Amino acid sequence: MHTSRPTRTRPRPRPAQTLAALLIAAALALAGCSGASDGDDLKSAAGGTAEQDAGAAADNGRSGGKAAGAEKSPKLTGVHIIRTATLSVRVKDVPDALDKARTVAEEAGGIVGDETTDRDGHGHERSRITLRVPQEEYEDVLGELSGAGRLLERNVTAKDVTDQVVDVDSRIASQRASVARVRELMDRATKLSDVVTLEGELSGRQSELESLLAQQASLKDRTTLATITLRLSEAPAKAAGGDDDAGFLDALSGGWSAFVTVLKWVAMALAAVLPFAAVAALLAFLWLRLVRPRLPRRAGDEPVRTAVGPLPAHPESGSDARD
Template sequence: MRTPHSALRSARRSARPVRLLAGTLLAASLALAGCSSAGDRGGDSAKSAAGAEARQPGAADQGAGAKPTRRAPRLAPSAIIRTASLTVEVKDTAKALTQARTTAESAGGYVGEESTSRDSDGHERTRVVLRVPTARYDEVLAGLQGTGRLLERTAKAVDVTDQVVDVDSRIKSQRASVNRIRTLMDRATKLGDVVTLEGELSSREADLESLLAQQASLKDRTSLATITLSLSEKPVHKAAQDDTPGFVDALSGGWHVFVTMLLWIALALGAALPFVALAALLTLLWLRVVRPRRSRGGEASPTTTAPGPLPQARPVPDSAREGDRD
């Protein structure tokens, strides 16, 4: 008869081969699953690589030695205000002005302002403001410098791209706001709402017109450059032999000095004439009025003189005294 202990031992012995077999089957199944997943990953990677290669049409060409084609990034057009100032010395101002006007008009520009003056020596000086397209700015500037001898040049460029973009964006928003107010006015039924919306519409339309004016000004200044040209006549120098003064030059210089001296004397007399006239008037008043009155006043009231000292008695001599005694 088997005891319980012996039965338990026999059960444990029979369970060991079963466990071993189950572990072996589990390990084999895990190995097969890892191989299949690795194969799937390799196939997926190959498919992705093939798809990426198919998406790059120039990949095969690059492998064959062809250069890759790259597109340059599109940049926003810049808005630049260009201004310049030139001072040129010329022999003939009128001729140089005509040449400058022709240069500007040939480039598609125009003359904005012009003024001409003449100095004390008779030399003309002309100032003209030219507006030319920005694309022809450098060409026109070089042509204007060739009209004579360049004395002074200044140039300035200001980038206002941000300002242009900001104004354009504000105009777009303001137009949308005006359209919304108009839509609300069409839907309004009360008179008070209509009046309020009309006032708001007028205010927003005024803001829109101001922004449009700024946009037009920026467009004008960025599309057309401003060049200020100053033309002055070249002074005529005398020949070397004429520099030595002669008798006629000395006579002319002496006469000029004499006339200048007379002019200064006349100016001095003219400046002193009011004072001389005033002094003469005061002297005349003194002689005709004040002095005669003082003379008549002295005759009417004579001055009294103080009495002098009394005469003193002379001493009697001694001889006379003795004769009186006798």
């Protein structure tokens, strides 16, 4: 006989508990949405602030860069320029200006090259000096030298040799590789004829490499140090009087110089003619004193004969005969 177990029935949820669970779920959902929106708002606000700060920083950086560029131009990288300048300056004291130019070049880290000092036709001292200064100090040194006195002439040139520098560097790299390959072949060569041939080839390639290295050193020196040729001349002393007196004295001096010049030319002309005039005077004297009195008289000078006798000679003709 089987006994049946009593079946247990689950209790049904109450309506009040179900309603409370629904309310709690809705509240959590609303809280999550509001939290997400608040987080998004905070993120957007923070992002906007960060973007504004970044924009302001970029603007400040651009303005700061412009201000820095206005003060001094940025140094160009990868560009090789040969800079040369020629200055002619008139100063009161040439030796003093020469010493200052040397000091300026040496303080800038440069060197002093050739120097020549002499005097012109008026006895004024003049000098010519060559200065080599770094490219970074070139403009400053040029300005100081130009302001040492009265600037008469300024000639500045800049030659871009970037392509030449790159070409020389590339050729040096290729030539070094070529020399290395020839040396490897020499190490592997076993015949004497091959060794002799490779030695000749290696000598030629090494000579070309040395020439390229010399060109590279020259370009590096000229692009690293700028060359400034400075000509200094002494200013002439001013006259004691005013400008009017100086003008009058200059005119008087010029007139006197012209007068003396004319006299010199006249004296030279007389000196050139004087030998001929002396010879002509001597010939005239000989003609009048020696040759002419011995010449026979003309027929017209004889007295006219008449039946009574010859007419008396005219007094003038008698005086001529006596002479």
